[in-house]
Each structure stands twice: as C-alpha cells, then as structure tokens.
Amino acid sequence: MKTVIIKESESITIPNVTTFDLAQMAVKDCTGCWTCWWKTPGKCIYKDLDGFYHEYITSDKAIYFCKVTSGFVSGNLKTLFDRMIPLYLPYVTHSTGESMHAPRYDKYPDIEFYYDGEFESADSRQIFVDYINRVFYQFHSKTITIKAIEEFIAEVGEGA
C-alpha cells in the first residue's frame, strides 16, 4: 500500500515514506486563473506541486499532520487545498443532492488527518473537524479519519 505524508509538525518523522514538509515549503497561492481547467486540463500554471500531485493521486492513503492556526488550517495548508483543484474536473454533478465537482481520476487516497494544537472550545474543534471532513468528501476520498496528533503519537510513538 502506497502512502504519502503532508506535514507541518516538526515532531513527526516517518522514515521511508514520501513526505511533503509544508514547514519547509511555501506553496504558491492559487490565482483562480482556471488554466488547470480550460488551457492545460489537469495541470496547474505553476509547477511547484507537480511532484505532490503525482504522489497524492497514486497513493492509497494520504496522512496529514497539520498545525491548528486561529482555529483553522494554516494559510499555507489552505493554499495547498486550493491548489488541489486540478485533480478534479470543472464539471459539476448533483447526484448527491448538492453540487460537487466531478472526479478527474478513478480513485483518490483515503485520508488520515491529525491536527496539532488547541481549540478555544469544543464547538471550535467541531467546526474544524466538520470542515476537514467536508474538504475530503468534496475531494472524493472514501475513508476520512480525523484525530488529534496526540492519538497518533500514543499509537505509533513520536518520531516513529
């Protein structure tokens, strides 16, 4: 089973797994140009994520280790989400009773999403979890697990 890791937390290192360390890379912001939909279908005008796109779309599982920022994902991770739109088609389907972008690829990785940081309240945490669930539902991932990073460390061990 192929896995890809996207991380912001320095404390997590998993050897022998392709890892994109967002703490070390500033993802170029999406410009909303739609080049990836109508000029070079499936390809962003920027090339900085080409390696990521290949690893993500050919993986069975993507594991995110994200830092909670102002009760949400960081601007850098949000930009990564924005830049994932080339992996989907511009066409909109309504088969689920709501609008969704159609998939470009036949399958998308399952998601394990670990968050690192505190929330101001249980409601704030729920807002965050609901949002992450929705993102990967829209991204056509079939299985989505969202947990605090402490749960991962307890199961696997820090620096595992």
Place this chain on the structure above:
Amino acid sequence: MNTIILNGSPKGNSINSNSRIFAEEFIRNMKNPCEIRCIANADTKELARYAAGFDAIIIILPLYIHAMPGIVMKFIENMEPAATEDKYIGFIIQAGFMETAQERFVEAYFADLAKQLNYNYLGTVSKGEAAGIYMYPKMFKKVFRLLNDLGSAYEETNAFDKNIVKELGKPYELSKSILVILSIVNKIGLSNVGWHRELKKNNTFDKRLDKPFL
C-alpha cells in the same frame, strides 16, 4: 462606522475579479464610500495592522474549497484580538456553486473567529452561482441592486440587512424541483456549454479529461 473593505480575491483588482465587482457594488450608493484594499499581493502583516485601526472590517471573498482562499487565511493569521469591545467584522462570500449551504462550514468558522478576535460579528452574506458575474454582468442586475441596497443599509444601520441577506442566499439548498431541472440540463449538456466553448477556443477540448499525474 469607519469601515474598511478587504477584497480577498487572489485576482485582486483585475477586471475578472468577481469580489472586486461585489466590493464596488456594495459601496456604490454609499454617501461616504468605504475604502477598499486588496489582500492579494499585500504585506498581510502590515495590512492586518492597518485594518485594525478601523471600527469594522468587511472581507469580500470567493469561496475556495468550502472556505477562504489561502491568501485570506494568511491575512487572518496576522490579525490580533481587539483590545476594546467596539470592533466589528463581517464577510461577504461569492461562490460558484448554486446553493449557499456550501458556505455553512466557513460561515461557522467566521462566527467563531470573530469570538476568538474579540470582534463583534456582523455576519456572513453568501451569494451562490456568482462565477459568471464578470463575464455576463447584464445577467446579474438584480444581484448588483441587492448589493447596492446592502451597502446603503449597512452605512445607515452598521448591520447587514437580514432580508437582503436572505434574498442573496437563495437557494440555500437544492430543492427537488431544482434537482430535476439540473439533471435535465446536465443530461442534454447545457451546463457544460461554456466550459466546452473555452476548451475549444484553447484547442484543449480533446484533453479535457486528461489524467496527467498518473
């Protein structure tokens, strides 16, 4: 109330920025129009400091992956909690999807963010099916009028008018009758006419379903 409008579109002030159009329509009929600044290409730290000097901040933004574009989150990261109780923040979202229920996730976050920042929450105004505004402005005269009225009412009352917000937010969900119409429109290919015209213009129609990263 001394209010700054922040245009959160990555397209900034460009001609194809729907958020720019929303901002301009919002202030169009104001007696003393608010200042508008773009987040795109700004020093977000400096802009956050500047915006904190106003009584109220209204961010007008496109919906990207159910929330704000990354550049707007980078601006939010630089906002400091208000030291006094008299600061206000509100949001106006324009989105591509028709139903504004798509915005419920970020609306909940924005309400929570206002609390975190010790700002009074003006609310979030959401308008769906707005992607084509810059391309077909004549089709959106009613939306512009509602935005003009929303801005005028805001200038008078320091609040978003609930009736206008409700009107702009329709439909909240896709009703059975809308879904039937959409399924017919999808079946006969009408919904993709615009996309296919652009793809053909760019000689990429045959590549529209490409999977370049396998």
